Amino acid sequence: MSGVVYALLGIGLFFQFMGAIALHRFPDVYTRMHGATKCTTFGSMFIYAGVIVYSALRWMSGDAAYMSMALHTFLVMVMIMVTNPTGAHAIARAAHRSGVKPVNAVVDMLKEESS
Amino acid sequence: MAAFTVAFVFSLVLYLILTAGSGSIFLWSSSELAAGIVLSALSAALTSRLTGRHLSFHSFTFLxxxxxxxxxxxxxxxxxxxxxxxxxxxxxxxxxxxxxxxxxxxxxxxxxxxxxxxxxxxxxxxxxxxxxxxxxxxxxxxxxxxxxxxxxxxxxxxxxxxxxxxxxxx
Incomplete structure (x- = not known):
């Protein structure tokens, strides 16, 4: 069963890695936020899923302390799914308000309407 | 008062999830339950103004x-x-x-x-x-x-x- 845990950790790492590369490859703050939100949320979810599976296995084999670890990790998973996009939204909004223009943008309706 | 109750219940539920498995009253020990109630009341008192600003009758339909x-x-x-x-x-x-x-x-x-x-x-x-x-x-x-x-x-x-x-x- 530890193969499942390793597979989940591996998938999580792959998406985290993609998020890191996105920060280097994309041209401006908005496109970078795409990589920095979706990939990190999804990658973290897989890593947490790995932790949950591991602690659930230990819990079922009789170690009750792992129950709270599984519960805590599940709570963290829910929290990060709520807070990560909210934080990204705050950063993108702050960037636009302080005058950062999207690079190569075909249309910027927010700029057109606020000016 | 409604804002205080909502904030209190949310904090208490969160605290109980975090401390599940600590004792024998269902899943919690008596000291954890007491600490949870005191801390939830404290945090609800501190945040009820903020909660109350966004609370309306419609908010309760999430129940x-x-x-x-x-x-x-x-x-x-x-x-x-x-x-x-x-x-x-x-x-x-x-x-x-x-x-x-x-x-x-x-x-x-x-x-x-x-x-x-x-x-x-x-x-x-x-x-x-x-x-x-x-x-x-x-x-x-x-x-x-x-x-x-x-x-x-x-x-x-x-x-x-x-x-x-x-x-x-x-």
Missing amino acids: NPMRWIIFAAYAFGPFLWNLTKANLDVAYRVITGRINPGIVKIETGLKNDGGLALLANSITLTPGTLSVDTGPGRSLYVHCINLKNRKPEPEEVCGSFIKWARRITE
Whole structure:
């Protein structure tokens, strides 16, 4: 069963890695936020899923302390799914308000309407 | 008072989840229960003004269990599927570098702020879109990484999410 845990950790790492590369490859703050939100949320979810599976296995084999670890990790998973996009939204909004223009943008309706 | 109760119940539930398995009264020890009640009352007293500012009669409709069932169906169905697609999409664009970005405005037509928050977070986590700002009348400004035309319909940008947000929160 530890193969499942390793597979989940591996998938999580792959998406985290993609998020890191996105920060280097994309041209401006908005496109970078795409990589920095979706990939990190999804990658973290897989890593947490790995932790949950591991602690659930230990819990079922009789170690009750792992129950709270599984519960805590599940709570963290829910929290990060709520807070990560909210934080990204705050950063993108702050960037636009302080005058950062999207690079190569075909249309910027927010700029057109606020000016 | 309603704001205090809501904040108190939320903090207490969170505290009880975090300390589950500590003792023998159901799952908790008596000292953890006492500490939980004292700390929840304290944090509720400190935050009830902030909670009360956004509390209305409509806020309590989230207690309807039907909404929770729909929300769970949404989170594990279309939302998870779109999150997976979003990540493969970003991975594809990271590798090939094919982007065509732009910020567009979409009219959501939602009736309350909870639905707008749910929709904005869903948009951020789904393929090629990132919500940047809110506009008048609960419209959203969305940054698209690969824009197909300059005046897209709301359905092109966020698929069926408006329908789901309306079903869950209204």
